[in-house]
Amino acid sequence: MKLDAQRVRGQAEATREILRSRPDVLIMEDLSRMRGRTPGRNFSRVVSPWMRSNLKERAEFLSPAGGSRLEAVNPAHTSQECPQCGYVHKDNRQGDRFHCRHCHFTAHADTVGAMNVEHRDTDHKLRERIQVFTPKEGVLKILREIFERKRALFT
Numbered sequence: 185m186k187l188d189a190q191r192v193r194g195q196a197e198a199t200r201e202i203l204r205s206r207p208d209v210l211i212m213e214d215l216s217r218m219r220g221r222t223p224g225r226n227f228s229r230v231v232s233p234w235m236r237s238n239l240k241e242r243a244e245f246l247s248p249a250g251g252s253r254l255e256a257v258n259p260a261h262t263s264q265e266c267p268q269c270g271y272v273h274k275d276n277r278q279g280d281r282f283h284c285r286h287c288h289f290t291a292h293a294d295t296v297g298a299m300n301v302e303h304r305d306t307d308h309k310l311r312e313r314i315q316v317f318t319p320k321e322g323v324l325k326i327l328r329e330i331f332e333r334k335r336a337l338f339t
């Protein structure tokens with residue numbers, strides 16, 4: 185496993201920066217379910233879980249003092265779901281780039297993941313349907329249903 189030390193340091197700094205800004209809410213992907221998984225092939229997948237757990241530890245430590253609320257959401261398919269039209273497909277993501285095969289929405293993959301995590305936390309109807317312990321296949325089924333219903337409404 186090849187790690188780019190400079191990038192790791194950059195992420196640690198980004199973590200400190202986030203916590204220094206004392207956000208009202210910190211939304212975490214549920215990490216307990218991700219533990220024990222083998223890291224993916226590419227670098228960002230190796231570093232990202234490290235940054236997430238680092239951020240989680242610091243956030244849990246600092247949360248009571250800083251007044252941030254810590255919430256967990258189901259992380260399944262957050263990097264493959266289009267935040268604009270809701271289309272979910274693994275081809276939507278290629279490395280760091282996200283490009284929706286349906287509506288052509290384009291952004292950095294991390295931005296898309298963050299948008300989807302936030303949406304799952306703030307949309308109360310969605311939060312009732314996709315819970316932290318909803319299995320991955322269940323999440324996919326729900327996301328596809330929502331997409332199909334939206335598409336039926338707008339076409």
Ligand SMILES: [Zn+2]
Pocket residue numbers: 266267268269270271284285286287288289
């Ligand atoms: Zn789309």
